[in-house]
Amino acid sequence: MLNAADDAFAEGLDRAGIRVKPADRSYLEEPRSLYNGTSRQVALPTSTDEVSRVVRICAEARVGIVPYGGGTGLVAGQVATDGPAPLVLSLERMTAIREIFPAEDTIVAEAGATIGDIQAAAEETGRLFPLSYSSQGTAQLGGALSVNSGGLNVLRYGMARDLCLGIEAVLPDGNVLHALKRLRKDNTGYDLRHLLIGSEGTLGVITAAALRLLPRPAETATAFLAVASPRAALSLLAICREQAGELISAFELISAEALAFLAETQPDLRQPFDEAPEWAVLTELGMGPGSDPEGQLGMIFERASEAGLVLDGRVAQGERQRADFWALRESIPHANRRIGSIASHDISLPLSEIPGFIEECGEKIRKMLPCRISAFGHLGDGNLHYNIFPPEGETRDAYLGKTSDVTRLVHDMVVACGGSFSAEHGVGRAKSGELERYADPAKLAAMRSIKAALDPRGIMNPGAVIT
8 A cells, every 4th residue: 555655656656658557467476576676656658758757756755666678687687676665667658669760771669569579570671680589579678678688699790789779778867868860870979879788777767769671582491400419519600600601590409308308398290200319409591593492401400410510410300390499498497487497597508608608517416416407408508507407307496495506506617708697688686696696896886886976866766687
């Protein structure tokens, strides 16, 4: 129930013409139900001007703001778990595709537009917006930029940051940053675009962005390949690069355990092999008109087989089988959630360190507790999802006391290898302690200085990223 101060705050929003509603549970939980948030209300602006008014009112009242961009984040960046109840600021009504410039390969969209909506708008003009992941139907552009999300096509097209030309954002004092430029080159001082991208709503609220589009590959070929080991997969990637260069759109590493979880939880999904290999690679080539990507894959398969790297393989015969291959990959996180992990890790490593890490870390964890390990991810860009599960027939409840020990072991090893404990999901609140533990002191001090300079009242997503 709102108290008198809350009533006055709500009246201020109402006088400013801002639609608000009570915060139901959908705004206060994250997908894995590991964190529960608190909130006064949810503000639902329809324009950048309205977002500016919301931020000014919150700054004057010293009320925290939690920007909400689809709610698909996995590190609790979108839920305030403690402290004074904040205002949730949802951009779900700001969904416009403002403009498309086909000749420039550029699209301008509001922050509430979903990644799927932007992909569809690009496709209508014969272009490609390559940011792609399983939650793209609900993940919103503002959230994607705020965590600098990656997805399946980073190997070829880069992260969200690499696809953003300009942004419009509301800063913590309510002023609007008008940097919605469509330029590839703009060296005019500090690039505030890149400061806000990846800041997880702690430095301002992104309200719109100008994004790069690319030509759609006219011909594609997709293959599921059984490989001897992660080291063999890395050698296969080198052959793919030698043979196809930058035409490799994706290169995914998948363990037998990940495929087994899919067979257990989603038996209707078509698996490419009668018996799951210990390790598999899902790769795709995208090429121009008149090209022969299947022929390229055939030559890659021949070279890799002769070298003993590839043991078996399937090339998608048509769009349906291609979709089946990708449905398997994109369903792995859902299968993992149904099995229930003891500890999950979104990590990145230098490519050459990945095989040794998988072998050594697995040995150390199995000495710590009986478990199953499901490893999968974007091998082409070094991102590995490394998740620990209870033995078959048991639930995770009996092992949750080991979660922090397992995660400490994994993250210590990752950092010792020159890697990162957060590859693409961000820091949020779930990993803010890890940032304190592992970040370079100079980096952490600079981050705190930037936060204090731009948000001296500490209202922007309080508790996220920097404790």
